[in-house]
Amino acid sequence: MTEIVVENLTKQYKQLRAVDDLSFTVRSGRVTGFLGPNGAGKTTTLRMLLNLVTPTSGRATIGGHRYADLDQPLRHVGAVLEASSAHRGRTGRNHLRVICRAAGLPVRRADEAMALVGLTPAAGRKFKGYSLGMRQRLGIAAAMLGDPRVLLLDEPANGLDPEGIRWMRDLLRALATEGRTVLVSSHLLSEMQLLADDVVIVANGRLIRQGPVDEVLGSMGAAVQVRVRTPDPGRLTAALAPAGPGITPLPDGVLMVTGMEPAAVGHAAFAAGVELHELTGERADLEQVFLQLTAGKAEIR
Amino acid sequence: MRLIGAELLKLRTVSTWWVFGLILLPLWGMAILYNWGTANLTRTVDPGADVPADQAELIRVTQEAVNVASNLYTSGQFLGVLLAMLLGAIIVTNEFFHLTATTTFLTTPRRERVILAKLVAAVLLGLVFWLVTTVLNLLAAPFVLRALDLPVMLGEPAVWRAIGLNALAFALWAILGVGAGVLIRSQLGATLALSIGYVIGSFGAELAFFLLTQYVADWFSKLQVLVPTTASALMISGTELPGNPPRWTGAAILIGYALIMGVAGTLIMRRRDIS
Numbered sequence: 001m002t003e004i005v006v007e008n009l010t011k012q013y014k015q016l017r018a019v020d021d022l023s024f025t026v027r028s029g030r031v032t033g034f035l036g037p038n039g040a041g042k043t044t045t046l047r048m049l050l051n052l053v054t055p056t057s058g059r060a061t062i063g064g065h066r067y068a069d070l071d072q073p074l075r076h077v078g079a080v081l082e083a084s085s086a087h088r089g090r091t092g093r094n095h096l097r098v099i100c101r102a103a104g105l106p107v108r109r110a111d112e113a114m115a116l117v118g119l120t121p122a123a124g125r126k127f128k129g130y131s132l133g134m135r136q137r138l139g140i141a142a143a144m145l146g147d148p149r150v151l152l153l154d155e156p157a158n159g160l161d162p163e164g165i166r167w168m169r170d171l172l173r174a175l176a177t178e179g180r181t182v183l184v185s186s187h188l189l190s191e192m193q194l195l196a197d198d199v200v201i202v203a204n205g206r207l208i209r210q211g212p213v214d215e216v217l218g219s220m221g222a223a224v225q226v227r228v229r230t231p232d233p234g235r236l237t238a239a240l241a242p243a244g245p246g247i248t249p250l251p252d253g254v255l256m257v258t259g260m261e262p263a264a265v266g267h268a269a270f271a272a273g274v275e276l277h278e279l280t281g282e283r284a285d286l287e288q289v290f291l292q293l294t295a296g297k298a299e300i301r
Numbered sequence: 302m303r304l305i306g307a308e309l310l311k312l313r314t315v316s317t318w319w320v321f322g323l324i325l326l327p328l329w330g331m332a333i334l335y336n337w338g339t340a341n342l343t344r345t346v347d348p349g350a351d352v353p354a355d356q357a358e359l360i361r362v363t364q365e366a367v368n369v370a371s372n373l374y375t376s377g378q379f380l381g382v383l384l385a386m387l388l389g390a391i392i393v394t395n396e397f398f399h400l401t402a403t404t405t406f407l408t409t410p411r412r413e414r415v416i417l418a419k420l421v422a423a424v425l426l427g428l429v430f431w432l433v434t435t436v437l438n439l440l441a442a443p444f445v446l447r448a449l450d451l452p453v454m455l456g457e458p459a460v461w462r463a464i465g466l467n468a469l470a471f472a473l474w475a476i477l478g479v480g481a482g483v484l485i486r487s488q489l490g491a492t493l494a495l496s497i498g499y500v501i502g503s504f505g506a507e508l509a510f511f512l513l514t515q516y517v518a519d520w521f522s523k524l525q526v527l528v529p530t531t532a533s534a535l536m537i538s539g540t541e542l543p544g545n546p547p548r549w550t551g552a553a554i555l556i557g558y559a560l561i562m563g564v565a566g567t568l569i570m571r572r573r574d575i576s
Contacts, residue, residue: 043576047574047575047576051406052403052407053575054574068410073407077407081403081407082400086399087311087314087315087395087399087401088399089315090315094310094314098307098311099307101306101307102405104303
């Protein structure tokens with residue numbers, strides 16, 4: 001189901017067209033990565049979705065409604081935008097209670113959300129004593145207060161340690177599996193490859209590519225590489241030759257084969273009776289594709 | 302209602318309010334001593350001596366017990382409303398200083414409601430300040446009046462009217478503060494601009510009007526009431542003072558300023574991009 005629709009969205013600042021006729025959709029029950037170089041317009045787009053920034057033209061809707069028209073928006077949409085958005089002298093729990101109060105949510109949700117992100121031991125501590133990772137967790141807790149079906153996160157992995165990143169990934173995956181819509185902006189591509197089902201790639205405020213991760217990777221015709229290791233590279237090279245692949249010998253009996261599927265390489269070796277110690281298909285990764293797609297479009301504007 | 306509750310909770314969960322309360326107490330102490338001192342001084346001035354007739358009349362009325370009393374029972378107004386205004390501004394600038402505006406406006410996309418809630422919260426806070434100073438005044442002023450050989454005067458309607466109008470002054474200055482906070486988003490900028498503008502500005506304006514009246518034209522003195530501090534001081538005088546505009550002009554002018562600031566602040570906040 002389509003949950004978020006961005007149509008011809010444009011934001012013109014005095015000098016700068018931050019978002020330029022951008023259209024894309026985000027489906028529910030999946031994690032969508034919103035990717036782009038720094039300054040691509042990701043944050044501005046998210047803020048226009050949330051009625052914080054007024055678009056110059058175009059529309060952005062969540063579940064068919066503009067954010068400003070949602071009744072009790074926190075029950076529909078949770079957003080994590082800045083890591084450090086709480087009063088320094090207020091405790092984490094009180095920060096959440098203030099939001100509950102303003103949103104008309106029961107106050108116990110503050111403690112429940114604290115528990116969800118594992119912050120309960122620090123609930124009574126003031127925000128200024130929180131580490132960056134704890135601040136991110138508090139931001140997620142705030143977003144989850146209204147138990148929303150749509151989650152928008154702007155660079156949530158910033159400042160998290162590897163364990164925190166893992167935790168975030170598991171949480172977002174679990175939330176998407178429950179049928180929620182999760183849109184995560186990031187420039188950490190390896191992280192997105194692990195997390196996202198779909199990607200929306202933007203550069204210079206324009207859409208570059210959108211679709212499921214596999215499709216976007218496939219559409220680049222990124223050559224599949226097969227890494228194969230054998231005690232007898234010479235015979236294997238000869239056995240593969242009829243298929244006409246590109247073969248690059250590496251030390252230690254490793255051959256990098258391009259232009260052949262892993263299964264075909266394995267079959268050729270088996271037919272020729274060549275012993276194999278390793279056979280791996282290596283897919284082009286998101287990072288390579290991303291750099292190809294955005295090459296030359298990420299200049300400083 | 303929900304939003305007003307949230308705004309009050311925001312105030313209660315940080316230390317700003319009691320820091321301001323602690324500042325208020327010594328300032329009030331200074332104010333009542335100052336008022337005692339001036340009452341003592343004017344009492345010794347002989348209206349019949351070498352002063353022009355119109356000033357002599359002003360001095361005579363100022364010396365009237367009811368005016369001395371209403372002045373004492375509203376001690377702490379000058380600096381108290383400054384604190385109320387600063388808190389009003391801080392309620393708004395906090396949101397930008399601590400980057401909580403995003404969360405606030407995500408929770409309530411109808412921004413005018415947020416500003417309205419802040420205005421109400423600021424007014425309530427201003428009234429708390431008024432209540433504190435008034436209770437202190439009701440306790441302390443009778444002793445001062447006795448020391449001045451004047452009656453306690455608490456049966457006098459004019460005194461109670463002054464106390465009531467003093468409440469209005471606290472509320473209106475708090476609204477001015479919220480409006481100013483929207484216009485000057487920087488926490489430090491707003492605090493400095495308001496404090497300096499308030500203290501220096503009111504003395505500067507007095508000086509400017511004095512010079513204008515002396516050297517340009519007499520009618521400039523009539524415009525002095527346009528200075529917000531003069532307007533609020535005028536509002537709480539016990540009886541009509543000769544040579545001054547009627548009390549209601551002071552109230553009208555302050556309400557006008559508060560309206561302009563409140564409406565301007567709301568309109569600006571509605572349109573502004575939060576990033």
